[in-house]
Amino acid sequence: xxxxxxxxxxxxxxxxxxxxxxxxxxxxxxxxxxxxxxxxxxxxxxxxxxxxxxxxxxxxxxxxxxxxxxxxxxxxxxxxxxxxxxxxxxxxxxxxxxxxxxxxxxxxxxxxxxxxxxxxxxxxxxxxxxxxxxxxxxxxxxxxxxxxxxxxxxxxxxxxxxxxxxxxxxxxxxxxxxxxxxxxxxxxxxxxxxxxxxxxxxxxxxxxxxxxxxxxxxxxxxxxxxxxxxxxxxxxxxxxxxxxxxxxxxxxxxxxxxxxxxxxxxxxxxxxxxxxxxxx
Amino acid sequence: xxxxxxxxxxxxxxxxxxxxxxxxxxxxxxxxxxxxxxxxxxxxxxxxxxxxxxxxxxxxxxxxxxxxxxxxxxxxxxxxxxxxxxxxxxxxxxxxxxxxxxxxxxxxxxxxxxxxxxxxxxxxxxxxxxxxxxxxxxxxxxxxxxxxxxxxxxxxxxxxxxxxxxxxxxxxxxxxxxxxxxxxxxxxxxxxxxxxxxxxxxxxxxxxxxxxxxxxxxxxxxxxxxxxxxxxxxxxxxxxxxxxxxxxxxxxxxxxxxxxxxxxxxxxxxxxxxxxxxxx
Numbered sequence: 001x002x003x004x005x006x007x008x009x010x011x012x013x014x015x016x017x018x019x020x021x022x023x024x025x026x027x028x029x030x031x032x033x034x035x036x037x038x039x040x041x042x043x044x045x046x047x048x049x050x051x052x053x054x055x056x057x058x059x060x061x062x063x064x065x066x067x068x069x070x071x072x073x074x075x076x077x078x079x080x081x082x083x084x085x086x087x088x089x090x091x092x093x094x095x096x097x098x099x100x101x102x103x104x105x106x107x108x109x110x111x112x113x114x115x116x117x118x119x120x121x122x123x124x125x126x127x128x129x130x131x132x133x134x135x136x137x138x139x140x141x142x143x144x145x146x147x148x149x150x151x152x153x154x155x156x157x158x159x160x161x162x163x164x165x166x167x168x169x170x171x172x173x174x175x176x177x178x179x180x181x182x183x184x185x186x187x188x189x190x191x192x193x194x195x196x197x198x199x200x201x202x203x204x205x206x207x208x209x210x211x212x213x214x215x216x217x218x219x220x221x222x223x224x225x226x227x228x229x230x231x232x233x234x235x236x237x238x239x240x241x242x243x244x245x246x247x248x249x250x251x252x253x254x255x256x257x258x259x260x261x262x263x264x265x266x267x268x269x270x271x272x273x274x275x276x277x278x279x280x
Numbered sequence: 281x282x283x284x285x286x287x288x289x290x291x292x293x294x295x296x297x298x299x300x301x302x303x304x305x306x307x308x309x310x311x312x313x314x315x316x317x318x319x320x321x322x323x324x325x326x327x328x329x330x331x332x333x334x335x336x337x338x339x340x341x342x343x344x345x346x347x348x349x350x351x352x353x354x355x356x357x358x359x360x361x362x363x364x365x366x367x368x369x370x371x372x373x374x375x376x377x378x379x380x381x382x383x384x385x386x387x388x389x390x391x392x393x394x395x396x397x398x399x400x401x402x403x404x405x406x407x408x409x410x411x412x413x414x415x416x417x418x419x420x421x422x423x424x425x426x427x428x429x430x431x432x433x434x435x436x437x438x439x440x441x442x443x444x445x446x447x448x449x450x451x452x453x454x455x456x457x458x459x460x461x462x463x464x465x466x467x468x469x470x471x472x473x474x475x476x477x478x479x480x481x482x483x484x485x486x487x488x489x490x491x492x493x494x495x496x497x498x499x500x501x502x503x504x505x506x507x508x509x510x511x512x513x514x515x516x517x518x519x520x521x522x523x524x525x526x527x528x529x530x531x532x533x534x535x536x537x538x539x540x541x542x543x544x545x546x547x548x549x550x551x552x553x554x555x556x557x558x559x560x
Contacts, residue, residue: 001351005323012292012319016306026296026306026315029476035306036478039292040560043285046326071281072560196309198316280320280352 003092003274004049007085010270011042011078013280014262017202019244021209021236022217022229022251023262025202030252037074044068045082052086053093058105059113059157062086066120076124080170080216080263084181085270087174092274099177106174109157111150117157119144129219135163169215169260173267184208184268189277197269197280205265206244209233214258221256229256283372283554284329287365290550291322291358293560294542297482299524301489301516302497302509302531303542305482310532317354324348325362332366333373338385339393339437342366346400356404360450360496360543364461365550367454372554379457386454389437391430397437398426409499415443449495449540453547464488464548469557477549477560485545486524489513494538501536509536 001009015038018025024033048065052058065082091101121128121143131139137149138160150160161174173181184204191200210233213226229251236247251257272278281289295318298305304313328345332338345362371381401408401423411419417429418440430440441454453461464484471480490513493506509531516527531537552558 001320001324005326008323008326009320012323013316016316016319034476036293036296036476036560039296040281040289043288043292044281046285046288074560196314196316280316280354 001273002050002053003089003097004046004053006092006273007049007089007270008042008046009280010085010266010273011045011081012039013198013201013269013273014081014205014266015039015042016198017200017205017265018198019248020202020205020262020265021233021244021248022256022258023205026198028248028252030257033074033077037072038077040072041069041074041077044071045078048082049085049089052089055090055093057113057116058087058090058109059116061090062113063116063120063123067123070123076126078263078266079120079124079126080260081266083170084173084178084263084267088178088181088267088270088274097271097274099179099182103177106158106161111154111156113157114150114155114160115147117160118142118146118150127216127220129167132163138163167215167219169212170263172215173264178267180208180212180264181267181271184264185271185275185277188268188272189275192272192278197273197278200278201265201269204268205261206233206237208264208268209258209261210237212261214261216259216261217256225256229258281553282330282333283369283377284326284333286372286553287329287369287550288322288326289560290365290546290553291325291361292319293478293481293549293553294361294485294546295319295322296478297480297485297545298478299528300482300485300542300545301513301524301528302536302538303485306478308528308532310537313354313357317352318357320352321349321354321357324351325358328362329365329369332369335370335373337393337396338367338370338389339396341370342393343396343400343403347403350403356406358543358546359400359404359406360540361546363450364453364458364543364547368458368461368547368550368554377551377554379459379462383457386438386441391434391436393437394430394435394440395427397440398422398430399424407496407500409447412443418443447495447499449492450543452495453544458547460488460492460544461547461551464544465551465555465557468548468552469555472552472558477553477558480558481545481549484548485541486513486517488544488548489538489541490517494541496539496541497536505536509538 018027045065052061087105128140161171164171165175213230218226236244298307325345332341367385408420441451444451445455493510498506516524
């Protein structure tokens with residue numbers, strides 16, 4: 001498969017993996033966000049992912065992927081996952097799917113990439129926290145209205161990610177050589193063959209969740225809740241399938257959605273598929 | 281979405297719909313054929329479906345779609361569905377997704393389309409019955425080895441389908457203006473909004489199965505078994521969810537796979553999505 005196809009498959013395997021506590025999976029829909037919205041999101045992201053594979057600028061390919069993803073009625077399904085996948089697919093297209101290779105891709109982003117990143121917010125209703133105090137003009141909730149400020153300040157997309165990397169683990173991947181993504185890919189490679197790809201994806205999701213508090217949970221519910229979810233993920237890993245199921249049910253009940261961890265799982269699945277370490 | 285994207289989404293919604301007695305769905309894997317093989321098949325079929333949308337000859341686009349679909353380890357996942365989808369996508373690309381429009385596409389197929397159809401069998405291990413007595417050289421199990429006979433006899437792909445349309449309901453769609461496909465699309469349109477798209481897909485699958493004996497079941501297990509499955513599908517429709525579940529379990533136990541009915545369901549989902557009657 002091509003890098004873009006592996007990225008689509010990674011999105012599909014991520015959402016197919018169950019149980020993935022707090023996230024939509026093949027057995028659990030959220031009230032307004034269903035499994036099939038993610039299927040449509042993965043299909044619609046195709047042209048943007050192919051653009052990235054063929055060397056399009058990261059911001060342009062990302063905006064195209066998000067616009068395509070948004071052709072369904074569930075809202076934001078895979079915005080964060082695509083923000084990881086687009087540079088990874090671009091690096092794979094350049095034949096260098098390594099921490100160094102993807103670091104080079106993101107460090108080479110431009111002001112125009114940043115502008116297109118902000119334009120992508122016009123396509124999808126993405127939950128975003130307040131921007132840092134000195135960067136209010138770069139509030140992502142402003143979407144394309146923030147583009148003049150982006151151009152005036154001359155910030156690249158990498159700079160934008162640096163502004164947010166304390167608060168957001170997708171941004172942190174950008175500025176830390178996709179550390180957790182490659183960790184997940186290596187774990188998936190270790191587990192490969194022990195269960196179907198989507199099942200080992202669900203396992204690695206839980207391991208990621210047990211290692212670091214999910215930053216999307218922290219944004220929505222505070223740092224304490226995020227840390228408590230992390231501890232309960234650890235207990236679920238130790239407690240086995242029934243504890244995992246109970247944990248999954250309780251997160252859905254409380255409306256807690258560790259979305260960043262799901263994004264990193266999708267990115268890890270892509271790397272493992274593209275390196276041929278996991279197959280379907 | 282483009283016609284090719286709607287076709288990929290239709291393949292995904294078809295396999296996501298549950299319960300779909302006797303077929304793989306999001307809750308039921310067969311021993312060597314799993315849900316995720318169908319996810320990978322739908323992704324891999326993309327380039328062939330896009331070729332059909334852009335006006336490539338039907339046989340060439342079909343062979344490309346099957347080659348792409350086969351980049352997974354489960355074997356034949358969507359061969360029959362693609363044989364329906366490729367001409368439908370081509371008709372949609374020409375702006376005439378109607379019984380007349382798709383009939384024109386299939387009637388215009390050539391000897392070269394037939395040759396590429398036989399070449400497609402080299403990519404996937406497809407279950408095929410004995411050919412008619414006067415057409416042994418056109419045994420699809422010979423794959424590309426049958427191409428010289430195809431060329432010598434000068435049969436088009438439409439002619440090949442006519443040879444098989446008594447025994448195979450995918451072939452029968454080709455020679456009968458995709459009658460059951462459009463019936464399914466109309467039923468899906470009637471049911472739209474009452475449940476998610478994959479769920480109404482599963483419902484229409486059961487209705488199709490209750491109306492006509494599945495020809496893939498007839499090929500593998502005989503006409504009597506196919507008729508008995510049809511009657512039990514009718515009873516399941518009347519009996520409600522628990523009877524449907526029991527029916528689903530018993531078909532898996534007996535190794536009975538109404539694959540042709542699933543193919544027609546996928547084709548019907550495509551038509552309903554492309555006409556905007558069903559959305560996700």
